[in-house]
Structure formats: structure tokens, C-alpha cells
Amino acid sequence: MKKEIRLEKIIPEYSTIEIKQKDQNVWVKSIVLNVHGKFIEVKQIEQFLSSAVMAGDTLQCMVIDEKNIYLMDSTVYNIKLITGSIVLEVHDLKTLANERKHKRYNALLSATFHEAGKLKEYYSVVLNISLSGLCIITNCELKQGDIIEVSINNPDTTLIYLQCVVKWSVDQGQKKLYGLSIEDIDEKNKFLLTDLIDKLEMFEKNQIKQLMESKPEYIF
Template identity: 30%
Template sequence: MDDVIEIENILPEKSIIKTRHPGSYDWVTTIIRKAYGNCIEVEQVEDYMVKVIMIGDNLLIKYSDNEYLYTIESTVQEIKFASRAVLLTVNSIKRIKNIRYSYRYDAYLSSSLKMMQDFSEVYSVVTNLSNTGMSIITKGYMEIGEKVDMNVYLSSDNIINFKCEIKWSDVIWPNNMYGVHILDMDNVNREKYEGYIKKLERKEKRLISKYINKTKM
């Protein structure tokens, strides 16, 4: 762990963070109760019960401020039954400059990619999105800089189509993860897309408000 980064300075009390098991794609939102030394105490939310979080499990944490994006690897050290808290031990912290142009919202949507070279179609799943792009998971292979046509199913009867470019890639075995940047989206599709993002924004604001109100009780 980078000794220069003090955990209490980057994760103040009541900070909203997202956590997940390594190898899982589902991010769980929770709130910081306190952070000190190499320990973080977070709220034991309902999703931790659903996913059966246990002592010794590893959790990834993501958190961002105006300057940096943080990825923290941690281990569940203790689960406090009475106070409904989970104590995490920090194993490592990675920090990169926050150069994202717009805020990302978690979403899990079916999608497909049509390669412009051979017109083949590849199934994918959107895991988060913003006004300018999204992250996807697929078994298909694409090159950074490759341009593709993309369909995203916002609902069973609401599909959007646009052209995009592959901006980055990563591997979460056994699948591939890509970041796509929207290049061209017509007005009809843009209206549908922005309407969906506004729904996600309202949902996240309600969730954050719920956590903040709990801390005032």
C-alpha cells in the first residue's frame, strides 16, 4: 500500500462508496462509518446479506473525488452483528487522475456490437454508462480504436442504436471488458438515452439520501 495515502484523508465519514467481490460485476453501494490506519468500517447493507459476505472475503472498493479515482483492495476482518457494520482491512490502494468527462451510473443492460469490418454481431452486457460512453463485458475480442455499431436494450421495447469507438480494454476472466465512447447518436436515440440516464440519476440520489438520513438518526 502506498504509505503516502492516508485512508482517513481520502474516505471521510459518511462517504458513499461502491464495493464488489473480485470476479463479480455487481457493485454494492454502502457508506463509510469511519476510516483509520489501514481499516475501513462500512454499513452492512442488505446486498451484503444477499451475496453472503463472510470474514476473510476480499472486496474491491471504488471511490472518486474531483481529482482522483481510487481502487482499494480490502479483506473483511470482522462483521459486527449488533451494530450492523463490516470492518475491512486495506491491502492496497491505487490512485489515478480523474479525467472522466461525465459521471457514470451502474446499469446492467443487454447489448450487441456489430463489427464494421465483417458485419458480425457480438453479444455484450453494459455494466455502467454516462452521457459520453459506457463500460461493457463480452466474450468478443476488439482492438482499441476499433469503431463499431452498438444496440442497447434499455427495456424490452426500448432499444437505442449508435456508433462508438473502443477506448480501453481489460480482462475479468473469462470475459473481456471494454470502455466505449459514443461517436454518433441521432436525436431520437439521444433523447431516449438521456431520459434513461435521468432515471438512474434520480434512483442514485434517492439511495444516497437514504444513507445520509440513516446517519442522522
């Protein structure tokens, strides 16, 4: 018998939740307005409108706290125009131990990498990053344990150079997601990475503040 989902025990109201459509790679943030049983009510955001999210659509959700990462598959149950919110019905919940040393921040940064000892470079996009790791998407084949040299295009300054090891991979059709752990970084690049993380943290704080303060927009 499938265990009953009681989300109010793990997801506090007015916490942040990350959501994406199943065929997308980028998570977007929203605010949890209400939680009851297997239902979550979240704030309507611009990305839901631009993607024309409708009742019955499938969305993936993620909530992270200090100890756990909660991954949820959900269906859009209802869209409330007056309150500017969307009600999601969660039908699958996975709980993973949060083993990350540092908080990850969403980012869309171009990057290249090459395997240690090889010259050929491959293009990738950094989807999220922290002081100890990052997630990239690329069409290159890598194996768990591979050591790669990564160059990240930092829009505000010079390239950031890292040596990383591949920890995991997930197929995304013709592309793959790779989780990388930063194994070696010199002081100069550590300073550049720290500065980038500080800016991403500030951007996220401002984004959450705007979400908390914004009122629903009505379109007639």
C-alpha cells in the same frame, strides 16, 4: 518501504463507496461510516448477506471524486452485528486521474454490437453508462481503437443506438470488460440516452437516501 495508507485524508465519512467481490463484475453501493488509517467501516447491505461475506474475504472498493478514482483491495477485518457494519482493512490503494467527462451510473442492460462495416452481431451487458461512455462485458474479442455500433435495450422505450470506440479492455476469464467512448450519436438517441441517465441518477439518489436512513436488521 511501502507507503503507509491514510484513508481519512481522501475518503470523507458518510460518503458513498462502491464494493464488489473479486470474481464479480457488478459494483454495489454502501456508506462510509468511519475511516482511520487503512481501515474503513461501511454499512452492512443486503448484497453482503446474500453473498455470505465473511471475515477474511477479499473485497474490491472504489471511491470517485471530481479529480481522482481510488481503487482499493481490502480484506473483511470485522463484522459488527450491533451497528450493522463491516470493517475493511485496505492493503492496496491505487489512485487514477478521473478523466471521465460525465458521471457514470451503474446499470445492467442487455445490448448488442457489431464492428463498423460488418454484419455479425455480438451480445453484451452494459455495466455502467454516462453521456459520454460506457462499460460492457462480452466474450467477443475487440482491440483498442476498434469502432463498433452499439444497440442498448432500454427497458422503458425503444433501443438506443450509439457509435463507440474501444478505449481499454480487461480480461475476466473467458469474458472481457471494455471501456467505450461514445463517438457519434444523433439527436433522437441523445434524447433517449439523456432520459435513461436521468432515471439512473434518480434511482441512485433514492438508493443512497435509503442507505443513509436504514437501520441495521437483526436476524435471530
